[in-house]
Amino acid sequence: MVEVNGEDIDAQRQWQQQLAALGAEPDMPDWEPAAYENWQLAERRLLNPGSAGGPAFLVSLRPATGPMPSWQAGDIAEVLPGANDPARIAAYLSACGLGRDVEVEGKSLADHLSRALIPDHPVESAGELVAALRPLPHREYSIASVPGDGSLDLLVRQVERTDGTLGLGSGWLTHFASPGGAVSLRLRANEGFHAPAGGRRLILIGNGTGLAGLRGHLRQSRAEGRGGHWLLFGERSRAHDALLPGEVDGWLADGTLTASTAHGRAMRTAGAMCSTCWPKPRRTCGTGWKTAPRSSSAAAFRAWPRRLTTPCAVRWATNGWKRWPKPGSIAAISIEAVIS
Template identity: 50%
Template sequence: MSTAPATASRGIAPVIGNTVVMLLLAACAWLLAGLHDGDWWQAMPSATRGYAAAMAMLAYAGLVAAFLYRAHARDKAMQPSDVMTQDALWVVHASQTGFAMELADMTATSLRRGGVTVQRAALEHLDSARLQTIERAVFVISTTGEGDPPDPALGFVRQVMSQTPALKGLQYAVLALGDREYTQFCAFGHQLDDWLRRQGAQPLFDLVEVDNADDSALRHWQHHIAQLGNGEEAPDWSAPRYDAWRLRERVELNPGSLGGPAFHLSLAPDTGTLPDWTAGDIAEIGPRHAAGDVEDFLHRLALPADVPVRWQGETQALATVLACSHWPDMASTRVFPDAQALADACTPLPHREYSIASLPADGALHLLVRLMRRADGTPGLGSGWLCTHAQTSDAVLLRIRRNPNFHPPAAAAPLILIGNGTGLAGLRAHLKVRAQAGATRNWLLFGERQRACDFFHADELLAWRAQGALEHLDLAFSRDGGEHRYVQHALLAQANRLRSWIDEGAAVYVCGSLAGMAPEVDAVLRIVLGDDRVEELRANGRYRRDVY
């Protein structure tokens, strides 16, 4: 099953060949030296210079040996091990310049920090037999030239991707690296993703594209990777460049619901000028701890809140640093003699992502956020900050991330929108842009718990339907008595309409929970339309998802 012996032999062969050549050259030099009588030339160098030259050659040989050893060790580390933990998550790279390998190493580190057992490998070291034994894998894939795979991955393309192994037991994700200046942007990443799907592998989440090492796309990847571990929050690989916004309005939309409270939030930038964004784009939020929690922490340490410290290249008050950072635990803080030492031990809180529920024409950025709670009952990091802690006087750190994979289709195309819970946020923005454009071929399928409590933005949706901007509205409320019914069931019940709309050129946009709703909706689409049709929709950009 292992490819390690074959790979090892391929790595040893060049070393043996080079060694034989060097020995032959040395033998020739010794034979030729015997043809000379006396000195080789009149001005023979001194013995001291000869010794110096010999030492220089030995040093050079040692340096070359060190480089070869490091390269061999790195190559060996990228080879699959014969003894692997069954539940290991594989982190596989295909790299041309080394950037994909670097990102794969960072991905592996993040996963290990989250308690995940990791196996690292290069794509060229995998074969069909090995792939069929893997249960979970993430691939960091570069594209080179005009849509070509990296040189080391050519063997995998020819020998493995030309086959059709059964990979139904594999769950995977792909980070595709590329440059939008090239026509075939991220082509090899998409090619691998398509091939894995055709073999029956199931995506953990949708492919993430990275244009020229875009830090926002990499943070999006890191956000998804964090969900594969135990939930331990790691610092962002690169710090987002936030702007200061203010909370203008916060309204609970579902008082009395069986589920967690959900809030409509309205924010505006301190500059007073709204930036531009498009339906489908994402708001990245820099969360903060509650002010009371920061005060309690400082009180226990007997440190003043306003003492200045250097952190992240700036001078800030200690309380400000603590508000937006991970703290060392109380046991370890005893070793820090002063405020600066404490600040040095703090790492930035990771960002949180939310679908934007409005357009710039609305005059504010709207979010739909559910308050999440940890196992101990305390509010979640991002939702706790936005839903309970942040006040109108507080700065909310925010940046907008373009999400072209969820941007609107052409206005002339019919649009099927499917979502549950707070996933309605991203769908609401699409309905707004469609209404503005006068595009009325819109069909919304939405699911939640109770109609009386959880029909978010009901007045707005019903008004769109009455005005003709929403042609069909199908609702599924799972806790309104009788058999539990979810949005996927509402979609299956409208199988004939689904086929008809797809035949008329409709696009399907899904927004909401990755763990339950998204795969169930995907399964219904495949039941009604067939796998080939669904893959065709996905390849043509007519099946898009914003799931989390």
């Protein structure tokens, strides 16, 4: 539920994002343009070389000026892409029969299109094209770090469209933004994915770049001296898609995690095994875990262990845990569901 009090711009933007998750046009411009801060791209590192899946990157950002701002584990970074894929701009102008250097209102068509949504149909004239342009929408990412790390980290999967061009947000962050260059970003609190009060242990479930928000929670927990959490992480291949195996090993060594597991697509029976353990949910993802409402944010299911009828799903997933923990001893099961 999104609560709106008067002209609450943040609430309006969350409402718009949730409508998009339910099927509304995802590239609709923001109802109310937000004020973005200037950040710099400090580092971009490929995490899964040799993977059969799309490239996944660790993207680290720092404020262009001033101190590091505050946020909590679970909060969201809203990124305004700085440009479209030049190949997509060229293909669209070619389909319209228009030259990239044709000027309208003192700017070339290529410049107009670089920071605007590219229409989904050809136009007949340069003037008609410029009149039809709408601003680029923002993209949301779970923050994978805490302020004490000295950078705001994102885990971003590079999305490739069917025509070979790169996705709007992922293409900007993983390819087109220059190292040391500017990135427009704003922070948004996401209270629904903050850690529960009381410092109790968490079960953290995610796959792929969905590790981002879970990493934020584990880093925050470690900084606060809390541990004993569980991490269930899935990807295609252990050899190429573990993403940050050294960090997971470190959390296991220092007690931040007491158990962790990863599985690949080779385990084809996972869904069948889990579906025999869970009460029938309204909707499940591919491996049988109950999912949140369709959203790009994550959700915490408090006291969910009480709903399990048998521990066999957890015993399978963790290679030998004997029983589910005592009801109430673990505060939440967190599932990270990310739309790239």
